[in-house]
Structure formats: C-alpha cells, structure tokens
Amino acid sequence: MNRLYQRLHLQPNAKPSEIRQAFLTAARQLHPDKQPGNENANEEFRMLKEAYDHLMATKKTNLTGIIVEPIPLTEWNKLELNDSEIVYQTRCRCGGQLSVSQDQLVSNNDGLVPCDNCSLYVQIV
Numbered sequence: 001m002n003r004l005y006q007r008l009h010l011q012p013n014a015k016p017s018e019i020r021q022a023f024l025t026a027a028r029q030l031h032p033d034k035q036p037g038n039e040n041a042n043e044e045f046r047m048l049k050e051a052y053d054h055l056m057a058t059k060k061t062n063l064t065g066i067i068v069e070p071i072p073l074t075e076w077n078k079l080e081l082n083d084s085e086i087v088y089q090t091r092c093r094c095g096g097q098l099s100v101s102q103d104q105l106v107s108n109n110d111g112l113v114p115c116d117n118c119s120l121y122v123q124i125v
C-alpha cells in the first residue's frame with residue numbers, strides 16, 4: 001500500500017484531491033506521448049494509473065457518510081487542453097473548483113469527483 005503512495009510521491013494520509021493532483025502531474029510527465037523512445041513508457045503509465053485507481057478506491061471505501069451531489073455533465077465546462085486531453089470543470093457548492101479529465105471519466109465508472117475544498121463528492125450524471 002505504501003509503495004502506491006510512493007509511486008505518486010504522496011503521504012499515506014493524502015486527501016483524494018491531493019492524490020488526484022499528484023496523478024495529473026505525474027501523468028503529464030509519464031504519458032507515453034511525452035516519452036518517445038522509452039519502451040517502458042506504456043508500462044510506467046499503466047502502473048501509475050493502477051496506483052491512482054487503487055488509492056482512490058481505497059479512499060472512497062474509507063469515507064464514512066460521504067455526501068454526493070449529482071451534476072449533469074452538460075453543466076460542466078469542457079476545456080480542451082490539447083488534442084488528447086479534455087478536462088471538465090465545475091464549481092462545488094462550497095465554491096471550490098472541481099475538475100476531471102476525460103480519461104479519468106472513462107476509467108472512473110461511478111463518476112465520483114472529490115472536491116478540493118470540502119468533503120463533498122460530485123457525481124457526474
């Protein structure tokens with residue numbers, strides 16, 4: 001378990017928002033498109049994503065009484081960062097910023113996005 005945190009350079013008490021931020025930062029560096037010539041790039045990226053998914057799943061099951069607010073995807077701002085990276089953003093009811101990448105949406109079957117600011121989860125519906 002701790003090795004997963006190390007892979008994302010996180011402390012074991014990291015919040016879901018910190019895990020997500022660490023993943024996004026690492027994903028930008030380790031994405032196979034950013035590492036032409038590195039034969040291990042796909043494997044490194046897969047391991048990173050696996051660590052992220054696992055940590056987020058653990059955080060969710062550890063949360064007691066999480067509050068989930070459904071927000072339709074049509075109410076999220078769609079930002080196209082480049083050809084391959086699309087990010088959706090919206091505001092939490094606390095005023096905090098919520099963002100999720102297209103890739104995360106695809107891999108995140110329950111569509112839950114943690115708020116950076118409070119303990120609320122927003123569910124994309």
Ligand SMILES: [Zn+2]
Nearest residue numbers: 092094115118
């Ligand atoms: Zn919030």
